[in-house]
Amino acid sequence: MTYVVNLPRVGFAQAWREAARRCLGAEIPPEEVSFNTSGGLFAARELPAAPASAPALKIPRTAVQTLEQAICHRDPEVFSRAYAVLWALGQGTLRWGDRSVPMMRKLLDQAKAVGRDIHKMHAFVRFREGPARGDRRAFAAWFEPEHNIVEAATPFFARRFGDMDWVIATPKVTATFRSGQLSFQETENPSPPPEDATEALWCTYYASIFNPARLMISAMQSEMPKKAWKNLPETRQIPELIRTAPERARAMQDAAPTMPPAHAAALSRARKETMGPAPSGMKALKHEAATCTRCPIGPCATQVVWGEGPETADLMIVGEQPGDQEDLAGRPFVGPAGTLLDKVMQEAGVQRDEAYLTNAVKHFKFSPRGKRRVHERPNAGEVQACKWWLDQEIARVRPRAAIALGATAALALTGSGERITRRRGTIEAGTGGLPVFLTIHPAFILRIPDKERAAEERRRFVEDLSIVRETLREM
Amino acid sequence: MPLSLSEKLSILADAAKYDASCASSGGERRDARDGKGFGSTGGAGICHSYAPDGRCISLLKILMTNFCIYDCAYCVNRVSSRVERARFTVEEVVYLTVEFYRRNYIEGLFLSSGIIRSPDDTMADMVRIVRTLREQENFRGYVHLKTIPDASPELLDEAGKWADRLSINVELPTQSGLDQLAPEKDLGEIRKAMAGVRLRQEASWELTYRGKRKARFAPAGQSTQMIVGADGSDDATILRQSTNLYANYGLSRVYYSAFSPIPDSTVVLPLKPPPLQREHRLYQADWLLRFYGFKAEELGQKGMLDLDLDPKLAWALAHREIFPVDVNRAPRETLLRVPGFGAKSVARILSARRHRSLRYEDLAALGAVMKNARAFILAEGWSPRGLADADNLRARFAPPPEQLALF
Numbered sequence: 101m102t103y104v105v106n107l108p109r110v111g112f113a114q115a116w117r118e119a120a121r122r123c124l125g126a127e128i129p130p131e132e133v134s135f136n137t138s139g140g141l142f143a144a145r146e147l148p149a150a151p152a153s154a155p156a157l158k159i160p161r162t163a164v165q166t167l168e169q170a171i172c173h174r175d176p177e178v179f180s181r182a183y184a185v186l187w188a189l190g191q192g193t194l195r196w197g198d199r200s201v202p203m204m205r206k207l208l209d210q211a212k213a214v215g216r217d218i219h220k221m222h223a224f225v226r227f228r229e230g231p232a233r234g235d236r237r238a239f240a241a242w243f244e245p246e247h248n249i250v251e252a253a254t255p256f257f258a259r260r261f262g263d264m265d266w267v268i269a270t271p272k273v274t275a276t277f278r279s280g281q282l283s284f285q286e287t288e289n290p291s292p293p294p295e296d297a298t299e300a301l302w303c304t305y306y307a308s309i310f311n312p313a314r315l316m317i318s319a320m321q322s323e324m325p326k327k328a329w330k331n332l333p334e335t336r337q338i339p340e341l342i343r344t345a346p347e348r349a350r351a352m353q354d355a356a357p358t359m360p361p362a363h364a365a366a367l368s369r370a371r372k373e374t375m376g377p378a379p380s381g382m383k384a385l386k387h388e389a390a391t392c393t394r395c396p397i398g399p400c401a402t403q404v405v406w407g408e409g410p411e412t413a414d415l416m417i418v419g420e421q422p423g424d425q426e427d428l429a430g431r432p433f434v435g436p437a438g439t440l441l442d443k444v445m446q447e448a449g450v451q452r453d454e455a456y457l458t459n460a461v462k463h464f465k466f467s468p469r470g471k472r473r474v475h476e477r478p479n480a481g482e483v484q485a486c487k488w489w490l491d492q493e494i495a496r497v498r499p500r501a502a503i504a505l506g507a508t509a510a511l512a513l514t515g516s517g518e519r520i521t522r523r524r525g526t527i528e529a530g531t532g533g534l535p536v537f538l539t540i541h542p543a544f545i546l547r548i549p550d551k552e553r554a555a556e557e558r559r560r561f562v563e564d565l566s567i568v569r570e571t572l573r574e575m
Numbered sequence: 576m577p578l579s580l581s582e583k584l585s586i587l588a589d590a591a592k593y594d595a596s597c598a599s600s601g602g603e604r605r606d607a608r609d610g611k612g613f614g615s616t617g618g619a620g621i622c623h624s625y626a627p628d629g630r631c632i633s634l635l636k637i638l639m640t641n642f643c644i645y646d647c648a649y650c651v652n653r654v655s656s657r658v659e660r661a662r663f664t665v666e667e668v669v670y671l672t673v674e675f676y677r678r679n680y681i682e683g684l685f686l687s688s689g690i691i692r693s694p695d696d697t698m699a700d701m702v703r704i705v706r707t708l709r710e711q712e713n714f715r716g717y718v719h720l721k722t723i724p725d726a727s728p729e730l731l732d733e734a735g736k737w738a739d740r741l742s743i744n745v746e747l748p749t750q751s752g753l754d755q756l757a758p759e760k761d762l763g764e765i766r767k768a769m770a771g772v773r774l775r776q777e778a779s780w781e782l783t784y785r786g787k788r789k790a791r792f793a794p795a796g797q798s799t800q801m802i803v804g805a806d807g808s809d810d811a812t813i814l815r816q817s818t819n820l821y822a823n824y825g826l827s828r829v830y831y832s833a834f835s836p837i838p839d840s841t842v843v844l845p846l847k848p849p850p851l852q853r854e855h856r857l858y859q860a861d862w863l864l865r866f867y868g869f870k871a872e873e874l875g876q877k878g879m880l881d882l883d884l885d886p887k888l889a890w891a892l893a894h895r896e897i898f899p900v901d902v903n904r905a906p907r908e909t910l911l912r913v914p915g916f917g918a919k920s921v922a923r924i925l926s927a928r929r930h931r932s933l934r935y936e937d938l939a940a941l942g943a944v945m946k947n948a949r950a951f952i953l954a955e956g957w958s959p960r961g962l963a964d965a966d967n968l969r970a971r972f973a974p975p976p977e978q979l980a981l982f
Contacts, residue, residue, distance in 0.1 A: 195930065198927075199923070199937075199940045200927075200937055200940060219619070223621045223622060223623050223624075226679060227677065227678040229677075229678070239677065257679075258608070259606040259607065259615050260606065260607060260613065260614060260615040261607065261613050262608050262609060262610040262611070262612065262613060263610050263612055263613050264677065280610050296678075298675070298678060301580070301581060301674075301675075302675060302680050304581050304585050304588075305588050305635065306632065307585075308586075308588035308589045308592070309588045309589075309592045309626055309636060310626040310627055311592050311626075311630075311835060312628075313835045313848070314851055315628060316627070316629030316851070319625075319629025320628075320629050323622065323625050323631065332624065335624075338627055341626075341627050342627050345627065349836065352836045352837065352838050355839070355840065360655030360656075360657075361655070361657060364654045367654050368644070368654065390763060391763075399750075400819055401823075402767060402769075403766065403767055403770070427770070427823075428770035429774060430770075466822070468819060468821070470822065471821055471822060471825045471826075472822060473822045
């Protein structure tokens, strides 16, 4: 062993990194360097300064983070192992993350253990309040980590508790945060701070949030092992809570159902009275359609999307079915296709607020894909089932003409499901002789990938609507 | 005599414990590095303690009040229950949250409430609590607000502005279940409220006309809870409903809560609570739906999940024809179907096999649970031979049948 690197208790990670860099620069193999953490200074040969021109070892960023985490492990061998890994990476004999190499795997496992310890420190530190200095409240905690993590874990507390002063003491190192500055010292007084009054409230909360009817002690201990209990005030109650749980659960089971207290009925009655009268007219229809079960698609959607517009409109515009956005908002034609329709109507001189807009099918049909919904075309049976509602709307609005947007609307209005491209631009007779003008659905334009073709289709669509406007005027 | 703070806390925490959610993860990153406030969020959630029921304690989970004008049979706080009632003031909730948080007991607040006077009044009080925490106390920790479906849109706007997560419980998977047990609740209204939350979230992702980012609406998303075993719904119905809710409203989580006996019960409830194992299996199935490419229809037999086996293992045993799977060749989707392989170990397998052919021993090093996986895979130097077809394969995994006692 030619070189010995003495690592200090505070700032050991920085010191290791510095030393490792110099050793790599001087091409010292791992067998010739050892790391000493025992405190005593070993007389050792001074490490050569890294030559300024030494090519820096390039390793992935995650590798640096993992190495720095791993060396917090209490295993004194970890420093040599981490250096050996670095060395092998530099020699090209090791691939970062290759778990089939024992030292790599061990290092990753140790980094993981340290990560878990840091997480547990973030969770299990319990502050107690002490006398404040100035306007900053002051807190102190005693914690016993498994690994040397104080320097790695406490910046988290500095970010979280920026407006108070605090001290976290551990058996070896103490972290002090005062007036926004975090510093580390070797611990002088290894003892917990005195209790404070809020702890009793916390223990009350802990005991009350526990449900005695579902005792699962092993699930608790796998995450909060007994060795952690010592510094957690709430855990003092655990034995008593466990002991009385079965009895409390049984008492709940055995208790006979009670009669409701007298005021309950009065309250329920008062609530019903505050609800408004039943809706009438078009509103009643919409209300009824909300619970429609004529076809199976209703319950999967959010809500019925009823038509919108004046009940005296001359023109009724019928689309296919509500889409994702329409289903969420409960209004027809508010999604991308609706926005396009709005623009086209404007260009064609058709006022949206003078027309009655609705859909052939009133609920959104889709298939779920994770967090998305993929539009599905309603089948003939569903269109037929929903036609009942469309007919009700037509009977109420009594428009002079209707526009069918796309094949589904055409099927609902004329009874024929033939291809819309062949019928586009024509007028067919619908239910009760209602003239139905046939055109495409605006969503069709949105689906055309070729820009020029889409523009052409859009132009034709404007033309179609203009014709309808003219025809209506002449009627 | 008025109740002390400790007594109120005891009553109102007890009343809140039937809500399973306690997540504090996700959402936006905030901290108090500037020294002008306290609290931080972002990244993984932290569980600060665990109760002997195995549930984690991450948030101060309380009811603002357990007075309620609704009469939901499964709920301990229903109007017809005889439990002791209490009500926190705004200041009391703020005090508890701040003092608990500063001592590092909690990640934040999960505030729910019984419905008093009207949905709007209740919601307004809850919003006031969160606003006080944010504006007066400069609290930057996590807040989860239970939303009341019938509250006005303006209150929902404000709730999403101050809280990290909003949730609305669907409670039961079907309207018929609600009609029977929670007569005042309407699944349609609940779904509309969830749709409203999703629309507001999406609107807050867009940039303003000046290209600036808007304040995020409920940055940690929305979640919901379903009670298992109180009505007659089977697991298939529950999972179908979950799939639908995830797709419709982009939920962060659906929580399942095995109906638990409550101190003051009613006659319409089932006499026995469902086995807790059923809840556990539903969570496992939920994970398979979200991260493993399973569909609700693929899981369970005759509508129920197998209580003895985890749903993935049960599925593999019922689909022996696709096994064994060659770990060195199979695509990701197929590897995800192998029992004992998690999403993480599959990712590691895919990256490791680019460099060399994987052996049986390598898989354990990559984190796979070989006890479950061995019968279903092929690897370099490993073939399950007859194991994959063995008739007794199920018996190897399922717990031994219990001998019935003679009496």
